[in-house]
Amino acid sequence: MGVVSSKNSLAKEQLSETGAGFHRSWYPVCLAAALEPQAVIGRDFLGTRVVAWRDASGTPVVQTAWCPHLGADLSLGKVVEGRLRCPYHHWSFESGGACAHIPTGDKIPSAARLFSYPTAEAWGIVWAFNGERPDFAPPILPDAEEGAVEFQAFERGERPWDTWVAVSNGVDFQHLRTLHGMPLTTMPEELDVEPGAIGFKVESPHHLQHGRITGTNTFAQHLRLGGMDMFQMFTGAPIAPRRSNGFFVIAVPKGQGKRLPEVRAMVERLNEEDAPVLNTIRFRRGLLTASDRHLARYFKYVEEFPTFLPPL
Ligand code: FES
Ligand SMILES: [Fe+2]
Known part of the structure:
Protein backbone atom coordinates (compact mmCIF):
# COMPACT_ATOMS: atom_id res chain seq x y z
CA MET A 1 0.00 0.00 0.00
CA GLY A 2 2.99 2.27 0.35
CA VAL A 3 3.78 4.50 -2.57
CA VAL A 4 7.12 5.56 -3.94
CA SER A 5 5.70 6.98 -7.12
CA SER A 6 5.21 10.29 -8.81
CA LYS A 7 1.50 10.18 -7.91
CA ASN A 8 2.39 11.88 -4.69
CA SER A 9 4.70 14.53 -6.06
CA LEU A 10 3.13 17.41 -4.17
CA ALA A 11 3.27 15.47 -0.93
CA LYS A 12 6.85 14.53 -1.70
CA GLU A 13 7.93 18.11 -2.15
CA GLN A 14 6.22 19.24 0.99
CA LEU A 15 6.79 16.38 3.30
CA SER A 16 9.79 14.27 2.52
CA GLU A 17 13.36 14.75 3.63
CA THR A 18 14.94 13.55 0.41
CA GLY A 19 12.39 14.33 -2.29
CA ALA A 20 11.38 10.67 -2.57
CA ASN A 130 9.48 2.71 7.20
CA GLY A 131 8.66 0.10 4.54
CA GLU A 132 6.50 -2.95 3.98
CA ARG A 133 9.27 -5.26 5.22
CA PRO A 134 12.38 -4.38 7.24
CA ASP A 135 15.69 -4.27 5.37
CA PHE A 136 17.78 -4.81 8.51
CA ALA A 137 17.47 -5.47 12.24
CA PRO A 138 16.43 -2.79 14.77
CA PRO A 139 19.17 -0.65 16.37
CA ILE A 140 21.61 -2.21 18.80
CA LEU A 141 23.93 -0.85 21.46
CA PRO A 142 27.49 -1.96 20.62
CA ASP A 143 28.77 -4.76 22.90
CA ALA A 144 25.53 -4.85 24.96
CA GLU A 145 22.63 -7.29 25.19
CA GLU A 146 19.38 -6.13 26.77
CA GLY A 147 19.56 -8.86 29.40
CA ALA A 148 23.14 -8.05 30.42
CA VAL A 149 22.79 -4.35 31.20
CA GLU A 150 20.59 -2.02 33.20
CA PHE A 151 19.04 0.56 30.93
CA GLN A 152 16.58 3.45 30.83
CA ALA A 153 14.85 4.99 27.83
CA PHE A 154 13.66 8.61 27.60
CA GLU A 155 11.59 10.60 25.14
CA ARG A 156 13.05 14.08 24.58
CA GLY A 157 10.23 15.40 22.44
CA GLU A 158 10.26 17.56 19.36
CA ARG A 159 13.51 18.97 18.01
CA PRO A 160 13.97 21.41 15.09
CA TRP A 161 16.35 19.23 13.07
CA ASP A 162 16.64 16.35 10.64
CA THR A 163 17.65 13.14 12.36
CA TRP A 164 20.27 12.27 9.71
CA VAL A 165 22.00 15.63 10.33
CA ALA A 166 22.05 15.08 14.10
CA VAL A 167 23.39 11.54 13.60
CA SER A 168 26.36 12.92 11.62
CA ASN A 169 27.64 13.97 15.07
CA GLY A 170 28.45 10.31 15.66
CA VAL A 171 31.20 10.33 13.02
CA ASP A 172 32.17 13.99 13.45
CA PHE A 173 35.22 13.23 15.56
CA GLN A 174 36.57 16.80 15.41
CA HIS A 175 33.56 18.26 17.18
CA LEU A 176 34.23 16.03 20.20
CA ARG A 177 37.34 18.15 20.80
CA THR A 178 36.13 21.52 19.59
CA LEU A 179 32.51 21.67 20.74
CA HIS A 180 32.49 19.13 23.57
CA GLY A 181 36.03 19.86 24.84
CA MET A 182 37.20 16.24 24.95
CA PRO A 183 40.88 16.63 23.96
CA LEU A 184 41.84 12.97 24.38
CA THR A 185 39.40 11.59 21.83
CA THR A 186 40.84 10.15 18.66
CA MET A 187 39.52 9.12 15.29
CA PRO A 188 39.14 5.59 13.89
CA GLU A 189 41.21 4.60 10.86
CA GLU A 190 38.20 3.26 9.01
CA LEU A 191 34.44 3.21 9.15
CA ASP A 192 32.87 -0.20 8.65
CA VAL A 193 30.01 0.52 6.26
CA GLU A 194 27.41 -2.17 5.64
CA PRO A 195 23.85 -2.01 4.26
CA GLY A 196 21.84 -0.08 6.84
CA ALA A 197 24.65 0.53 9.34
CA ILE A 198 28.05 2.09 9.96
CA GLY A 199 30.32 0.89 12.76
CA PHE A 200 33.69 2.02 14.07
CA LYS A 201 36.09 1.30 16.90
CA VAL A 202 38.47 3.68 18.63
CA GLU A 203 40.72 2.37 21.36
CA SER A 204 43.48 4.33 23.04
CA PRO A 205 45.24 4.08 26.40
CA HIS A 206 42.74 6.65 27.67
CA HIS A 207 39.41 5.46 26.33
CA LEU A 208 37.40 3.03 24.27
CA GLN A 209 34.63 4.05 21.92
CA HIS A 210 32.70 1.54 19.82
CA GLY A 211 30.11 3.41 17.78
CA ARG A 212 27.32 2.32 15.50
CA ILE A 213 24.90 4.20 13.29
CA THR A 214 21.80 2.19 12.40
CA GLY A 215 19.82 3.50 9.45
CA THR A 216 20.22 7.28 9.29
CA ASN A 217 18.56 8.19 12.58
CA THR A 218 20.20 6.23 15.41
CA PHE A 219 23.69 6.60 16.83
CA ALA A 220 24.73 4.33 19.69
CA GLN A 221 28.03 3.93 21.48
CA HIS A 222 29.85 1.89 24.06
CA LEU A 223 32.26 4.12 25.96
CA ARG A 224 34.86 3.08 28.49
CA LEU A 225 36.26 6.06 30.37
CA GLY A 226 38.43 5.70 33.44
CA GLY A 227 37.83 1.95 33.25
CA MET A 228 34.05 2.33 33.54
CA ASP A 229 31.69 1.11 30.83
CA MET A 230 28.61 2.97 29.67
CA PHE A 231 26.28 2.76 26.71
CA GLN A 232 24.29 5.53 25.03
CA MET A 233 21.81 5.61 22.16
CA PHE A 234 20.51 8.76 20.48
CA THR A 235 17.62 8.31 18.08
CA GLY A 236 14.75 10.18 16.53
CA ALA A 237 11.89 10.01 14.07
CA PRO A 238 11.26 12.68 11.42
CA ILE A 239 7.95 14.50 11.67
CA ALA A 240 8.60 16.63 8.60
CA PRO A 241 11.76 18.22 7.17
CA ARG A 242 13.69 19.90 10.02
CA ARG A 243 11.35 18.55 12.68
CA SER A 244 11.84 15.32 14.57
CA ASN A 245 10.90 13.58 17.77
CA GLY A 246 13.91 12.58 19.87
CA PHE A 247 14.61 9.71 22.26
CA PHE A 248 17.68 8.42 24.07
CA VAL A 249 18.71 5.31 25.96
CA ILE A 250 21.42 4.92 28.59
CA ALA A 251 22.83 1.70 29.99
CA VAL A 252 25.50 0.36 32.34
CA PRO A 253 26.62 -3.22 33.08
CA LYS A 254 24.28 -5.19 35.34
CA GLY A 255 24.75 -4.40 39.00
CA GLN A 256 25.96 -0.84 38.31
CA GLY A 257 22.52 0.76 38.07
CA LYS A 258 23.42 3.46 40.56
CA ARG A 259 25.72 4.91 37.87
CA LEU A 260 22.77 5.57 35.52
CA PRO A 261 22.22 9.16 36.77
CA GLU A 262 25.85 9.98 36.01
CA VAL A 263 25.51 8.56 32.47
CA ARG A 264 22.31 10.51 32.02
CA ALA A 265 24.06 13.71 33.14
CA MET A 266 26.74 13.12 30.51
CA VAL A 267 24.11 12.60 27.80
CA GLU A 268 22.27 15.75 28.88
CA ARG A 269 25.53 17.70 28.73
CA LEU A 270 26.34 16.42 25.23
CA ASN A 271 22.78 17.22 24.11
CA GLU A 272 22.92 20.71 25.59
CA GLU A 273 26.25 21.45 23.94
CA ASP A 274 25.06 20.22 20.54
CA ALA A 275 21.59 21.79 20.69
CA PRO A 276 22.43 25.44 19.92
CA VAL A 277 24.30 24.36 16.76
CA LEU A 278 21.79 21.76 15.60
CA ASN A 279 18.83 24.04 16.39
CA THR A 280 20.09 26.69 14.01
CA ILE A 281 22.17 24.87 11.38
CA ARG A 282 21.26 25.33 7.71
CA PHE A 283 22.93 22.13 6.73
CA ARG A 284 24.91 21.91 3.52
CA ARG A 285 27.49 19.45 2.38
CA GLY A 286 30.06 22.21 2.32
CA LEU A 287 33.83 22.50 2.04
CA LEU A 288 35.00 19.23 3.50
CA THR A 289 38.73 18.85 4.20
CA ALA A 290 40.95 15.80 4.73
CA SER A 291 39.98 15.41 8.38
CA ASP A 292 36.32 15.26 7.35
CA ARG A 293 36.76 12.01 5.44
CA HIS A 294 34.51 9.99 7.77
CA LEU A 295 31.82 12.66 7.56
CA ALA A 296 32.11 12.61 3.77
CA ARG A 297 31.64 8.82 3.79
CA TYR A 298 28.59 9.20 6.03
CA PHE A 299 27.02 11.82 3.74
CA LYS A 300 27.52 9.49 0.76
CA TYR A 301 25.85 6.67 2.75
CA VAL A 302 22.91 9.00 3.49
CA GLU A 303 22.61 10.12 -0.15
CA GLU A 304 22.48 6.51 -1.31
CA PHE A 305 20.08 5.39 1.41
CA PRO A 306 16.86 3.83 0.05
CA THR A 307 13.65 5.71 0.78
CA PHE A 308 9.96 4.93 1.13
CA LEU A 309 6.97 7.23 1.29
CA PRO A 310 4.42 5.81 3.73
CA PRO A 311 0.72 6.22 2.85
CA LEU A 312 -0.30 9.74 3.79
S1 FES B 1 -15.44 4.57 11.18
FE1 FES B 1 -13.67 5.75 11.10
S2 FES B 1 -14.30 7.58 10.16
FE2 FES B 1 -16.08 6.37 10.15
FE1 LIG C 1 27.86 16.12 19.72
Whole structure:
Protein backbone atom coordinates (compact mmCIF):
# COMPACT_ATOMS: atom_id res chain seq x y z
CA MET A 1 0.00 0.00 0.00
CA GLY A 2 2.99 2.27 0.35
CA VAL A 3 3.78 4.50 -2.57
CA VAL A 4 7.12 5.56 -3.94
CA SER A 5 5.70 6.98 -7.12
CA SER A 6 5.21 10.29 -8.81
CA LYS A 7 1.50 10.18 -7.91
CA ASN A 8 2.39 11.88 -4.69
CA SER A 9 4.70 14.53 -6.06
CA LEU A 10 3.13 17.41 -4.17
CA ALA A 11 3.27 15.47 -0.93
CA LYS A 12 6.85 14.53 -1.70
CA GLU A 13 7.93 18.11 -2.15
CA GLN A 14 6.22 19.24 0.99
CA LEU A 15 6.79 16.38 3.30
CA SER A 16 9.79 14.27 2.52
CA GLU A 17 13.36 14.75 3.63
CA THR A 18 14.94 13.55 0.41
CA GLY A 19 12.39 14.33 -2.29
CA ALA A 20 11.38 10.67 -2.57
CA GLY A 21 10.13 9.79 0.87
CA PHE A 22 11.88 9.12 4.16
CA HIS A 23 14.75 6.72 4.68
CA ARG A 24 13.90 3.06 5.02
CA SER A 25 14.95 2.86 8.64
CA TRP A 26 13.73 1.86 12.10
CA TYR A 27 12.16 4.89 13.80
CA PRO A 28 11.20 5.28 17.48
CA VAL A 29 7.47 5.83 17.92
CA CYS A 30 6.94 5.90 21.70
CA LEU A 31 8.36 4.54 24.93
CA ALA A 32 7.42 0.90 25.40
CA ALA A 33 6.36 1.62 29.00
CA ALA A 34 3.91 4.29 27.81
CA LEU A 35 2.17 1.77 25.57
CA GLU A 36 0.18 0.03 28.28
CA PRO A 37 -2.35 -2.68 27.38
CA GLN A 38 -5.43 -0.92 25.95
CA ALA A 39 -3.51 2.35 25.41
CA VAL A 40 -3.69 4.04 22.01
CA ILE A 41 -0.92 6.53 21.25
CA GLY A 42 -0.91 8.87 18.25
CA ARG A 43 2.23 10.49 16.85
CA ASP A 44 3.00 12.78 13.93
CA PHE A 45 5.50 10.69 11.98
CA LEU A 46 7.21 10.78 8.56
CA GLY A 47 4.95 13.45 7.11
CA THR A 48 1.83 11.65 8.26
CA ARG A 49 0.43 10.31 11.52
CA VAL A 50 0.58 6.89 13.13
CA VAL A 51 -1.18 5.13 15.93
CA ALA A 52 0.46 2.62 18.29
CA TRP A 53 -1.34 0.00 20.38
CA ARG A 54 -0.82 -3.56 21.61
CA ASP A 55 -2.61 -6.62 20.23
CA ALA A 56 -4.05 -9.35 22.48
CA SER A 57 -0.61 -10.98 22.83
CA GLY A 58 0.96 -7.66 23.90
CA THR A 59 2.87 -7.20 20.64
CA PRO A 60 3.08 -3.55 19.58
CA VAL A 61 1.21 -2.51 16.44
CA VAL A 62 1.99 0.70 14.50
CA GLN A 63 -0.44 1.71 11.76
CA THR A 64 -1.49 4.73 9.79
CA ALA A 65 -3.70 6.87 12.04
CA TRP A 66 -6.27 7.92 9.43
CA CYS A 67 -9.40 5.78 9.24
CA PRO A 68 -10.12 4.60 5.64
CA HIS A 69 -13.82 5.42 6.14
CA LEU A 70 -13.78 9.23 6.56
CA GLY A 71 -10.32 9.87 7.91
CA ALA A 72 -10.93 10.13 11.64
CA ASP A 73 -7.80 10.07 13.79
CA LEU A 74 -7.66 6.53 15.15
CA SER A 75 -5.55 7.65 18.10
CA LEU A 76 -8.87 8.83 19.56
CA GLY A 77 -10.13 5.26 19.28
CA LYS A 78 -10.08 2.35 21.69
CA VAL A 79 -8.70 -1.16 21.80
CA VAL A 80 -11.75 -3.41 22.07
CA GLU A 81 -11.45 -7.21 22.00
CA GLY A 82 -7.93 -7.05 20.59
CA ARG A 83 -8.86 -4.72 17.73
CA LEU A 84 -8.50 -0.98 17.22
CA ARG A 85 -11.92 0.68 17.03
CA CYS A 86 -12.39 4.01 15.28
CA PRO A 87 -13.98 6.68 17.50
CA TYR A 88 -16.35 7.88 14.75
CA HIS A 89 -18.43 4.97 13.36
CA HIS A 90 -16.73 2.12 15.22
CA TRP A 91 -15.11 0.33 12.30
CA SER A 92 -12.65 -2.10 13.93
CA PHE A 93 -9.21 -3.05 12.61
CA GLU A 94 -7.02 -6.10 13.18
CA SER A 95 -3.35 -5.82 14.06
CA GLY A 96 -2.57 -6.84 10.45
CA GLY A 97 -4.56 -3.83 9.21
CA ALA A 98 -7.73 -5.48 7.87
CA CYS A 99 -11.08 -4.01 8.83
CA ALA A 100 -12.86 -6.84 10.66
CA HIS A 101 -16.12 -5.24 11.68
CA ILE A 102 -18.55 -2.48 10.65
CA PRO A 103 -21.44 -2.03 13.09
CA THR A 104 -24.05 -1.41 10.36
CA GLY A 105 -23.43 -4.90 8.97
CA ASP A 106 -22.60 -3.42 5.54
CA LYS A 107 -20.19 -5.37 3.35
CA ILE A 108 -16.64 -4.48 4.36
CA PRO A 109 -14.88 -2.83 1.38
CA SER A 110 -11.79 -4.82 0.41
CA ALA A 111 -9.69 -1.65 0.52
CA ALA A 112 -10.64 -1.00 4.14
CA ARG A 113 -7.15 -1.65 5.50
CA LEU A 114 -4.67 0.29 7.55
CA PHE A 115 -1.03 0.33 6.48
CA SER A 116 0.80 -1.62 9.19
CA TYR A 117 4.47 -0.86 9.75
CA PRO A 118 6.86 -3.67 10.75
CA THR A 119 7.37 -3.14 14.48
CA ALA A 120 9.85 -4.10 17.17
CA GLU A 121 10.16 -3.50 20.87
CA ALA A 122 13.75 -3.02 22.00
CA TRP A 123 15.68 -0.89 24.48
CA GLY A 124 12.46 0.38 26.06
CA ILE A 125 11.22 1.81 22.76
CA VAL A 126 8.54 0.79 20.25
CA TRP A 127 10.08 1.01 16.77
CA ALA A 128 8.48 1.06 13.32
CA PHE A 129 10.29 0.36 10.06
CA ASN A 130 9.48 2.71 7.20
CA GLY A 131 8.66 0.10 4.54
CA GLU A 132 6.50 -2.95 3.98
CA ARG A 133 9.27 -5.26 5.22
CA PRO A 134 12.38 -4.38 7.24
CA ASP A 135 15.69 -4.27 5.37
CA PHE A 136 17.78 -4.81 8.51
CA ALA A 137 17.47 -5.47 12.24
CA PRO A 138 16.43 -2.79 14.77
CA PRO A 139 19.17 -0.65 16.37
CA ILE A 140 21.61 -2.21 18.80
CA LEU A 141 23.93 -0.85 21.46
CA PRO A 142 27.49 -1.96 20.62
CA ASP A 143 28.77 -4.76 22.90
CA ALA A 144 25.53 -4.85 24.96
CA GLU A 145 22.63 -7.29 25.19
CA GLU A 146 19.38 -6.13 26.77
CA GLY A 147 19.56 -8.86 29.40
CA ALA A 148 23.14 -8.05 30.42
CA VAL A 149 22.79 -4.35 31.20
CA GLU A 150 20.59 -2.02 33.20
CA PHE A 151 19.04 0.56 30.93
CA GLN A 152 16.58 3.45 30.83
CA ALA A 153 14.85 4.99 27.83
CA PHE A 154 13.66 8.61 27.60
CA GLU A 155 11.59 10.60 25.14
CA ARG A 156 13.05 14.08 24.58
CA GLY A 157 10.23 15.40 22.44
CA GLU A 158 10.26 17.56 19.36
CA ARG A 159 13.51 18.97 18.01
CA PRO A 160 13.97 21.41 15.09
CA TRP A 161 16.35 19.23 13.07
CA ASP A 162 16.64 16.35 10.64
CA THR A 163 17.65 13.14 12.36
CA TRP A 164 20.27 12.27 9.71
CA VAL A 165 22.00 15.63 10.33
CA ALA A 166 22.05 15.08 14.10
CA VAL A 167 23.39 11.54 13.60
CA SER A 168 26.36 12.92 11.62
CA ASN A 169 27.64 13.97 15.07
CA GLY A 170 28.45 10.31 15.66
CA VAL A 171 31.20 10.33 13.02
CA ASP A 172 32.17 13.99 13.45
CA PHE A 173 35.22 13.23 15.56
CA GLN A 174 36.57 16.80 15.41
CA HIS A 175 33.56 18.26 17.18
CA LEU A 176 34.23 16.03 20.20
CA ARG A 177 37.34 18.15 20.80
CA THR A 178 36.13 21.52 19.59
CA LEU A 179 32.51 21.67 20.74
CA HIS A 180 32.49 19.13 23.57
CA GLY A 181 36.03 19.86 24.84
CA MET A 182 37.20 16.24 24.95
CA PRO A 183 40.88 16.63 23.96
CA LEU A 184 41.84 12.97 24.38
CA THR A 185 39.40 11.59 21.83
CA THR A 186 40.84 10.15 18.66
CA MET A 187 39.52 9.12 15.29
CA PRO A 188 39.14 5.59 13.89
CA GLU A 189 41.21 4.60 10.86
CA GLU A 190 38.20 3.26 9.01
CA LEU A 191 34.44 3.21 9.15
CA ASP A 192 32.87 -0.20 8.65
CA VAL A 193 30.01 0.52 6.26
CA GLU A 194 27.41 -2.17 5.64
CA PRO A 195 23.85 -2.01 4.26
CA GLY A 196 21.84 -0.08 6.84
CA ALA A 197 24.65 0.53 9.34
CA ILE A 198 28.05 2.09 9.96
CA GLY A 199 30.32 0.89 12.76
CA PHE A 200 33.69 2.02 14.07
CA LYS A 201 36.09 1.30 16.90
CA VAL A 202 38.47 3.68 18.63
CA GLU A 203 40.72 2.37 21.36
CA SER A 204 43.48 4.33 23.04
CA PRO A 205 45.24 4.08 26.40
CA HIS A 206 42.74 6.65 27.67
CA HIS A 207 39.41 5.46 26.33
CA LEU A 208 37.40 3.03 24.27
CA GLN A 209 34.63 4.05 21.92
CA HIS A 210 32.70 1.54 19.82
CA GLY A 211 30.11 3.41 17.78
CA ARG A 212 27.32 2.32 15.50
CA ILE A 213 24.90 4.20 13.29
CA THR A 214 21.80 2.19 12.40
CA GLY A 215 19.82 3.50 9.45
CA THR A 216 20.22 7.28 9.29
CA ASN A 217 18.56 8.19 12.58
CA THR A 218 20.20 6.23 15.41
CA PHE A 219 23.69 6.60 16.83
CA ALA A 220 24.73 4.33 19.69
CA GLN A 221 28.03 3.93 21.48
CA HIS A 222 29.85 1.89 24.06
CA LEU A 223 32.26 4.12 25.96
CA ARG A 224 34.86 3.08 28.49
CA LEU A 225 36.26 6.06 30.37
CA GLY A 226 38.43 5.70 33.44
CA GLY A 227 37.83 1.95 33.25
CA MET A 228 34.05 2.33 33.54
CA ASP A 229 31.69 1.11 30.83
CA MET A 230 28.61 2.97 29.67
CA PHE A 231 26.28 2.76 26.71
CA GLN A 232 24.29 5.53 25.03
CA MET A 233 21.81 5.61 22.16
CA PHE A 234 20.51 8.76 20.48
CA THR A 235 17.62 8.31 18.08
CA GLY A 236 14.75 10.18 16.53
CA ALA A 237 11.89 10.01 14.07
CA PRO A 238 11.26 12.68 11.42
CA ILE A 239 7.95 14.50 11.67
CA ALA A 240 8.60 16.63 8.60
CA PRO A 241 11.76 18.22 7.17
CA ARG A 242 13.69 19.90 10.02
CA ARG A 243 11.35 18.55 12.68
CA SER A 244 11.84 15.32 14.57
CA ASN A 245 10.90 13.58 17.77
CA GLY A 246 13.91 12.58 19.87
CA PHE A 247 14.61 9.71 22.26
CA PHE A 248 17.68 8.42 24.07
CA VAL A 249 18.71 5.31 25.96
CA ILE A 250 21.42 4.92 28.59
CA ALA A 251 22.83 1.70 29.99
CA VAL A 252 25.50 0.36 32.34
CA PRO A 253 26.62 -3.22 33.08
CA LYS A 254 24.28 -5.19 35.34
CA GLY A 255 24.75 -4.40 39.00
CA GLN A 256 25.96 -0.84 38.31
CA GLY A 257 22.52 0.76 38.07
CA LYS A 258 23.42 3.46 40.56
CA ARG A 259 25.72 4.91 37.87
CA LEU A 260 22.77 5.57 35.52
CA PRO A 261 22.22 9.16 36.77
CA GLU A 262 25.85 9.98 36.01
CA VAL A 263 25.51 8.56 32.47
CA ARG A 264 22.31 10.51 32.02
CA ALA A 265 24.06 13.71 33.14
CA MET A 266 26.74 13.12 30.51
CA VAL A 267 24.11 12.60 27.80
CA GLU A 268 22.27 15.75 28.88
CA ARG A 269 25.53 17.70 28.73
CA LEU A 270 26.34 16.42 25.23
CA ASN A 271 22.78 17.22 24.11
CA GLU A 272 22.92 20.71 25.59
CA GLU A 273 26.25 21.45 23.94
CA ASP A 274 25.06 20.22 20.54
CA ALA A 275 21.59 21.79 20.69
CA PRO A 276 22.43 25.44 19.92
CA VAL A 277 24.30 24.36 16.76
CA LEU A 278 21.79 21.76 15.60
CA ASN A 279 18.83 24.04 16.39
CA THR A 280 20.09 26.69 14.01
CA ILE A 281 22.17 24.87 11.38
CA ARG A 282 21.26 25.33 7.71
CA PHE A 283 22.93 22.13 6.73
CA ARG A 284 24.91 21.91 3.52
CA ARG A 285 27.49 19.45 2.38
CA GLY A 286 30.06 22.21 2.32
CA LEU A 287 33.83 22.50 2.04
CA LEU A 288 35.00 19.23 3.50
CA THR A 289 38.73 18.85 4.20
CA ALA A 290 40.95 15.80 4.73
CA SER A 291 39.98 15.41 8.38
CA ASP A 292 36.32 15.26 7.35
CA ARG A 293 36.76 12.01 5.44
CA HIS A 294 34.51 9.99 7.77
CA LEU A 295 31.82 12.66 7.56
CA ALA A 296 32.11 12.61 3.77
CA ARG A 297 31.64 8.82 3.79
CA TYR A 298 28.59 9.20 6.03
CA PHE A 299 27.02 11.82 3.74
CA LYS A 300 27.52 9.49 0.76
CA TYR A 301 25.85 6.67 2.75
CA VAL A 302 22.91 9.00 3.49
CA GLU A 303 22.61 10.12 -0.15
CA GLU A 304 22.48 6.51 -1.31
CA PHE A 305 20.08 5.39 1.41
CA PRO A 306 16.86 3.83 0.05
CA THR A 307 13.65 5.71 0.78
CA PHE A 308 9.96 4.93 1.13
CA LEU A 309 6.97 7.23 1.29
CA PRO A 310 4.42 5.81 3.73
CA PRO A 311 0.72 6.22 2.85
CA LEU A 312 -0.30 9.74 3.79
S1 FES B 1 -14.30 7.58 10.16
FE1 FES B 1 -13.67 5.75 11.10
S2 FES B 1 -15.44 4.57 11.18
FE2 FES B 1 -16.08 6.37 10.15
FE1 LIG C 1 27.86 16.12 19.72
